[in-house]
Amino acid sequence: MKRLLSLLLLGVITPAGAGGPGPEAPPDGAATLRPFKRELLAALTAGLADGAANAIDVCRLQAPALAAAAGGAGITVGRTSHKLRNPANAPRAWLEPLLAARLADPGDREPRTVSLPGGGSGYVEPIYVQPLCLACHGESLVPEVQAKLGKLYPQDQATGFREGDFRGLFWVEFAPPDPR
Numbered sequence: 001m002k003r004l005l006s007l008l009l010l011g012v013i014t015p016a017g018a019g020g021p022g023p024e025a026p027p028d029g030a031a032t033l034r035p036f037k038r039e040l041l042a043a044l045t046a047g048l049a050d051g052a053a054n055a056i057d058v059c060r061l062q063a064p065a066l067a068a069a070a071g072g073a074g075i076t077v078g079r080t081s082h083k084l085r086n087p088a089n090a091p092r093a094w095l096e097p098l099l100a101a102r103l104a105d106p107g108d109r110e111p112r113t114v115s116l117p118g119g120g121s122g123y124v125e126p127i128y129v130q131p132l133c134l135a136c137h138g139e140s141l142v143p144e145v146q147a148k149l150g151k152l153y154p155q156d157q158a159t160g161f162r163e164g165d166f167r168g169l170f171w172v173e174f175a176p177p178d179p180r
């Protein structure tokens with residue numbers, strides 16, 4: 001736990017710290033995403049034990065909170081998709097070509113790091129549909145889930161997925177290092 005904490009702190013402090021790694025050592029997007037991915041899956045799995053309709057609230061409230069916790073000074077974390085449930089997860093401009101590239105080549109499962117205008121950088125990892133996702137993103141939803149999603153997300157496009165489908169991207173945006 002202590003080790004995890006120091007890793008997290010390092011992740012937050014290093015990119016902006018004076019004398020930190022130069023441009024040849026980009027910030028570690030994979031490490032930034034790891035706790036977010038793990039805790040989101042844990043929250044979802046725990047929520048599903050009380051039924052999918054209940055777990056909708058877990059996902060709705062926990063996902064943004066966990067994303068905020070995984071970020072920090074100069075680091076923003078999120079999820080996006082070509083088929084959005086929550087319009088608040090719409091892709092930032094730099095994510096649009098990365099989403100399009102995945103859709104054109106769904107076999108590409110590699111993470112990507114890109115340079116952003118202004119000196120920052122971005123990191124993405126693809127998200128694929130697993131069996132447990134289908135209760136809320138699959139082709140047939142139980143009426144209770146359907147009704148609740150319809151009420152909370154009237155513009156929901158994030159259904160009709162099958163196991164293994166590309167679902168979207170986890171992303172991290174690193175602000176430019178301090179010019180010093």
Ligand code: HEC
Pocket residue numbers: 044052053054055056057059060063064079080081083084085086087089127128129130132133134135136137158167168169
């Ligand atoms: C219990 C229902 C439920 C399950 C199960 C579920 N999700 Fe979701 N998912 C949601 C809800 C609700 C949102 C909207 C969250 C928000 O408001 O930010 C969402 C949003 C997302 C988003 C963000 C983009 C968007 O469409 O807004 C991604 C990506 C995503 N889910 C992927 C998955 C994956 C992958 C799984 C399986 C590991 C999964 N979900 C399982 C309910 C669920």
